Each structure stands twice: as structure tokens, then as C-alpha cells.
Amino acid sequence: MNPSTDTAAIEPLIYLVDDDALLRDAIGSLLRSVGMRVAAYPSVAAFLAVSRVDVTSCLLLDVRLQGVSGLDFQADLNREGVPLPVIFMTGHGDIPMSVRAMKAGAIDFLAKPFRDQDLLDAINVALQADSARRSRDQALHAVTARYATLTPREREIMALAARGLMNKQIAGEVGTSEITVKIHRGNAMRKMEAKTFADLVRMAEALGLA
Incomplete structure (x- = not known):
């Protein structure tokens, strides 16, 4: 789960994990049409098999997936201390699910079908949050180095x-x-x-x- 040290690409990257191929294609086309980079995966296992690049990012995550569910994967990320902002997407959501997701730190919980603008707005919030977190981490790293x-x-x-x-x-x-x-x-x-x-x-x- 450690991010790659490859920083050649500095543009934000949106990760998408959904087992619906048509939805992956549709969201990928939408994001690319507004100039965003996207990397799409059909499962959590496929996502984990690829090293993440060290850039501002967020994760679009389906709630119901084959294998590890989206909610369980969010819990895994939190336990491992992976600070990746999560936006949930679901066609089967309910209030307890959304409450659990938001309490665990999710940026948003979107019910399918959702408006393109709602998705883009949630992504912008997530990327801003990750950018701010990265700035804080860099500042703390510099302070720690001076303290040494x-x-x-x-x-x-x-x-x-x-x-x-x-x-x-x-x-x-x-x-x-x-x-x-x-x-x-x-x-x-x-x-x-x-x-x-x-x-x-x-x-x-x-x-x-x-």
C-alpha cells in the first residue's frame, strides 16, 4: 500500500474501483473530458496490485464489490493509516451505510444514478482535502528535519x-x-x-x- 516514489506525473489522479465496466468507462470518459486523470479497476484486489503514484489523489469506491466490500476496504485503509480521501458510489445505499461511511471519514456518499456535477463537486472537495493534507505533511517533515x-x-x-x-x-x-x-x-x-x-x-x- 505504500505510494510509489515516481513523481514524474504531478497532476492529481482519481482512482476508480467499481465492478461495473460500463460505469467505469462512463466515469472515466467524464473525468477525462474535464482534464482529469483517472485509473480504473474492477476490484479492490486489482487496485492493490498496482503501486500508487505520489500525487494528490482520491478514491471513487463502489460500496458493493466482489471480494472485499467498499466499506470494509475503507476500514482497512483507515487501519493502515492510508490518507486517501474516499467518495462512495452505490446503487443499493441506505442510511446506516452512509452513516458508517461518513463517520469513517468518507468525503461523500453518492447514490447511483448521480449527476455528473455532483460527482465532479465531490472529487474537487476530495482533491482539495488531499492537497491540504499533503502540504501539512510536507511542512511537518521539514520541521522534523530541523528538530533533528x-x-x-x-x-x-x-x-x-x-x-x-x-x-x-x-x-x-x-x-x-x-x-x-x-x-x-x-x-x-x-x-x-x-x-x-x-x-x-x-x-x-x-x-x-x-
Whole structure:
């Protein structure tokens, strides 16, 4: 389930899993007609057999499939921590199904036959959500990389400062002078590329330190 490292294609990609060949063709034609890339599969097994590319994506998923059902596959994705926005499609949907899907994080639950515009609107919402998530992940990766350059003492003082302790309190906590605390705190801000102390606090929160 790990995404491919192939990033040659940067355009968003819509994955479609539905065992109805006619519907796959119709949706594929619709999406391509508005300039979207689509990769279609008849089953979950076929989808899993191909590595996903590392681009903004979403998954159009039929509820009732041969083998693993759409709802069960959504649960599998959640358990594995795969952050792929899901839009369900079904010709046999009911309220309990839609509630289960939405509680598990589905972007939308479309009853067949649905309007083309409803599908396109749901896809746009899903792609925006995935793009925002990818931006957050990239920002956290950058912060984590900078945090790795801090010394153990700088990390300790960054965490204590982010929790609201004053320099004098931190000095007493770690057993050093207030001047030394200021130096380490300044080093931490420089290495973390924090323009303000508020920036440093937000980074500490993102890292789970505060």
C-alpha cells in the first residue's frame, strides 16, 4: 500500500474501483473530458496490485464489490493509516451505510444514478482535502528535519519553553544558568528557523512537545 516514489506525473489522479465496466468507462470518459486523470479497476484486489503514484489523489469506491466490500476496504485503509480521501458510489445505499461511511471519514456518499456535477463537486472537495493534507505533511517533515539538528539540551529547553516556562524556571528545572538557557533557546530558534517565539511554540506543538 505504500505510494510509489515516481513523481514524474504531478497532476492529481482519481482512482476508480467499481465492478461495473460500463460505469467505469462512463466515469472515466467524464473525468477525462474535464482534464482529469483517472485509473480504473474492477476490484479492490486489482487496485492493490498496482503501486500508487505520489500525487494528490482520491478514491471513487463502489460500496458493493466482489471480494472485499467498499466499506470494509475503507476500514482497512483507515487501519493502515492510508490518507486517501474516499467518495462512495452505490446503487443499493441506505442510511446506516452512509452513516458508517461518513463517520469513517468518507468525503461523500453518492447514490447511483448521480449527476455528473455532483460527482465532479465531490472529487474537487476530495482533491482539495488531499492537497491540504499533503502540504501539512510536507511542512511537518521539514520541521522534523530541523528538530533533528538540535542538541539534546536545546530540545529539552525548547520543550520547556513551549510549555510556558520562563528562562529562570527552565534554568532551575535543568540545573543551569539563566544565561545558558537564553543561549540554548536562541540556538533552538535559529536552527528551527523560527522568526518569533510563537513560531517556535507552534513547531513544538506540531512535534508533540508542548
